[in-house]
Every structure is written in structure tokens, then in C-alpha cells.
Amino acid sequence: MSDVHHASDAPGPRKKSGGKRRARSRRPWRRTTAAALGLTVCLGTASVSVASGSDPDAKPTAPTSSRSSQSPKGSAGRTKPTIEANLINPGDDWTSSDAADYWTPQRMAAAAPPADAPPADAPPADGTAEPDGVTARSAPAAKPAKAQPARRARHFDGIPTVGVLFSVDGDAKAHHCTASVVNSPRRNLILTAGHCEPGANAAFVPQYRSGADTQPYGVWAISKTFAYPGRGTTGSASDLDFAFATVEPDELGREIEEVTGGNTLSATPGYTNKVTVTGYPSVRNDPKDRAVSCDTRTSRLAGTRQLRMECGGFYGGTSGSPWLAGFDKATGTGRVIGLIGGLNGGGPKGPDSDRISYSPYFGTSIFTLYARATSG
Known part of the structure; x- marks a missing residue:
């Protein structure tokens, strides 16, 4: 991601932020291969949807720009974006059977949002807390909303294509984010936030059920992750806060998409959209420990190239929750x-911060990353 720091796949100029931000420490994803891989975009038409002209302010033919080595227009040798491709549990035969044995209901319940997220404020009386991955607000403060009933997510049993991403960091602490299955040629791909950074013993649990001895759609081992190395949660690096991971087959040899179905990766068609957002707050932030979902509309996050939506209930653990049109x-x-x-990391800090969530704009960069992830 470092060479695409100023990716031009989302519309509009970026305004200089005026407030101070607390930098988030970031652990590199567990890796076995050195390094970063260049690639040529080659997308399968059955798995992704690229809307023509979906990026209203950008030229459709403009390539992703390079921060440090951009060549003049028309010159040869333009630098390609750099991508991390990292193995989970290198040297081990980490299977979905192993993942099911390791991730007991007790370990799942103990998992928390990513460790590099700042501590949450004390929860209010109903046991809720701040969302994960939020620091001091860097976008302009929102204007006070007109008085209206607050939209809130509802708890429900979940859907098969969305679940919980579990992993263990270097300090042996269990992590919890949300991820979703996306259609892909090999039927083995999930999408999450880049800052979720799955580490050792990573596993995906679709339509997670709290406390269940047997999960309705199983526990699936994650084998490899794909992300931009310069991704972040501040400045233009936050425009690239997304990642893919490949999932191992289950004990019957089935790929995850065969079991759960999948969502179609699509270019963001503009800033105003009607979406359904589904995610999993961690139990320490929402004691019901169930999926939440909300039908809402998106708008532009002022001063950025990102989207925002308003709906309460998206607490820590919901990073990576898909916005489905x-x-x-x-x-x-x-x-x-x-x-x-x-x-x-996906929202502001302050009172009722669970009510507002952000998203990167899906354009050239995410499809470049998808192309690398689907090539193996």
C-alpha cells in the first residue's frame, strides 16, 4: 500500500485536517514471504462489478498514482502498486479442523477488537462502549442533526455470508473483527478492514452463534492475507483500509462460498446509497453477543474521499462489516x-460514537487488491 498512498480511485480533493490525531500503532501482518508483490490488474467478470463512471470526480482511465515514483504521463516504467501477501501460521498445516478445535466457545468469547485500538471509554448503563479503532476526530465536526428518532441497528441471528474473524496476536491476545464472503473464482475469499490484521490461528466463523458448541456454518481456517503495506487509519492511508484473506476448505473439501454463498464486490457508485450493514460487536462492548443489522443511507464524510452512515449499535468488533447495496x-x-x-478505523470518537461509521471508497485500489488475492 505504500506506493499508492495517494490513490486516485475515489472522487474529490482531500482537505487538510485541522485537528490533532493520536497515531495508531500498527503490527505488520504475519508473513513468510518477503515481501511485497507487484501485479497487473486482471478481473474476472463473474466475481466483481465495476460500474462505469462510478467514480464521479475521477477520470475512468486514470491509473492509480504512485507517491514516490510516479512517472510523467505517457512515460514508460510506471511503478505498480505494492501488496503484502502473507501466510497464516507459516510452517504449520493450519486446517479448518484445527481452527474448529482451537476456537472453543470460551476463546471466542474472550476475543476483543484489535489491540492497537485505543481503550474504550466506560460503557453506559446498558453495557455498550466505544467502537474499535477510533481516535481523535480528524474530519470536520458534523453539523448538529435535526431532531429526529435515532436510527439503531437491530439484533438478529445473522446471515451466512457475514461472520466473525478471530486471530491471536504476538502477545497471545485473541482478536475479533467482522468479515464477509465475496464471490471469487476459487470460492475461498473473505473481505475485512485492513486494520483488523489477522495474526496466528486466524479463523472465520460465518453467522457466528455465541456459546454454541457447533457453529451453524462451521469454523474455517484462514491461510493467507492480502493488503497494502502502507494502509492505515489516518490521512490518505485510511483510504486503503481494506484487506482480503483466503480460507481453507472444510473437512468435506468444500470451499466456503459453496456453503455460505457470497456477495459481489462492486465499485462504490457514488456517495449517496441505500445499504444494509451487518456486523458483530464483541461481547465486551455489547453483552448480547449477537449480529446487528441496519438499513440506512450513506453520504460523503466531509473533507475526505470516504463515506459515512448513521445508525447506532456498531460498537467494537464491527470493523470490516460489509455495506451491502x-x-x-x-x-x-x-x-x-x-x-x-x-x-x-471507521468512526469518530465521542458521545454516541457507535452511531456514526465510515467506509473507504471502493475503486481501482480495491480491485487491484482483489486481482492479486484471486490469483493465489
Whole structure:
């Protein structure tokens, strides 16, 4: 991600931020291969949806710009974006059977949002707390909303294409984020926020059920992750706060998409969209420990190239929650045009901070990353 720090795949100029931000420490994703890989974009038409002209302020033919080595227009040797491709549990045969054995209900319940997120404020009386990955607000303060009933997410049993991403960091602490299955040629791909950074013993649990001895759609081992190395949660680095991971087959040899179905990765069609957002707050932030969902509308996050939405209940653990356009209740699928992430890890800090969430704008950069992830 370091060479695409100023990616031009989302519209509008970036205004200089006026407030101070607390920098978030970031641990590199567990890796076995050195390093970063260049690539050429080659997308399968069956798995992704690239809307023509979906980036209203950007030229459709403009390539992703390079911060440090951009060549003049028309010159040869333009630097390609750099991507991390990292193995989980290098040297081990980490299977979905191993993941199911390791991630007991007790370990799942103990998992928390990423360790590099600042401590949450004391929860209010109902046991809720701040969302994960938020620091001092860097976008201009929102204007006071007109008096109206506050929209809040509802608790429900979840959908098969969305679940919980579990992993263990270097300090042996269990992490919890949200991830979703996306359609891909090999039927083995999930999407999450870049700052979720799965570490050792990473596993995905679709339609997670708290305390269940057997999960309805199983526990799936994660084998490899793909992300931009310069991703972050401040400045233009937060425009690249997304990542993909490949999932190992289950004990019957099935790929995850065969079991759960998948959502279609789609370019963000503009700043104003109707979406369904589904995620999993961690139990320490929401004691009900169930999926939450909200039908809402998006708008532009002022001073950025990102989106925002308003709906209460998206506490710590919901980073990576997909924003689904055209959601079909019968199939539980839709077109994923965003996810909770981006600036400050996906939201502001302050009273009622669970009510506002952010998303990176999906354009050239995410499809470049998808192309690398689907190539193996």
C-alpha cells in the first residue's frame, strides 16, 4: 500500500485536517514471504462489478498514482502498486479442523477488537462502549442533526455470508473483527478492514452463534492475507483500509462460498446509497453477543474521499462489516460497496460514537487488491 498512498480511485480533493490525531500503532501482518508483490490488474467478470463512471470526480482511465515514483504521463516504467501477501501460521498445516478445535466457545468469547485500538471509554448503563479503532476526530465536526428518532441497528441471528474473524496476536491476545464472503473464482475469499490484521490461528466463523458448541456454518481456517503495506487509519492511508484473506476448505473439501454463498464486490457508485450493514460487536462492548443489522443511507464524510452512515449499535468488533447495496433478504446477499473502516478505523470518537461509521471508497485500489488475492 505504500506506493499508492495517494490513490486516485475515489472522487474529490482531500482537505487538510485541522485537528490533532493520536497515531495508531500498527503490527505488520504475519508473513513468510518477503515481501511485497507487484501485479497487473486482471478481473474476472463473474466475481466483481465495476460500474462505469462510478467514480464521479475521477477520470475512468486514470491509473492509480504512485507517491514516490510516479512517472510523467505517457512515460514508460510506471511503478505498480505494492501488496503484502502473507501466510497464516507459516510452517504449520493450519486446517479448518484445527481452527474448529482451537476456537472453543470460551476463546471466542474472550476475543476483543484489535489491540492497537485505543481503550474504550466506560460503557453506559446498558453495557455498550466505544467502537474499535477510533481516535481523535480528524474530519470536520458534523453539523448538529435535526431532531429526529435515532436510527439503531437491530439484533438478529445473522446471515451466512457475514461472520466473525478471530486471530491471536504476538502477545497471545485473541482478536475479533467482522468479515464477509465475496464471490471469487476459487470460492475461498473473505473481505475485512485492513486494520483488523489477522495474526496466528486466524479463523472465520460465518453467522457466528455465541456459546454454541457447533457453529451453524462451521469454523474455517484462514491461510493467507492480502493488503497494502502502507494502509492505515489516518490521512490518505485510511483510504486503503481494506484487506482480503483466503480460507481453507472444510473437512468435506468444500470451499466456503459453496456453503455460505457470497456477495459481489462492486465499485462504490457514488456517495449517496441505500445499504444494509451487518456486523458483530464483541461481547465486551455489547453483552448480547449477537449480529446487528441496519438499513440506512450513506453520504460523503466531509473533507475526505470516504463515506459515512448513521445508525447506532456498531460498537467494537464491527470493523470490516460489509455495506451491502441491493440486499436480497431471500438469499442474504448483495453488492458490497463499502465496509466499516477508513478514517480512525471507521468512526469518530465521542458521545454516541457507535452511531456514526465510515467506509473507504471502493475503486481501482480495491480491485487491484482483489486481482492479486484471486490469483493465489
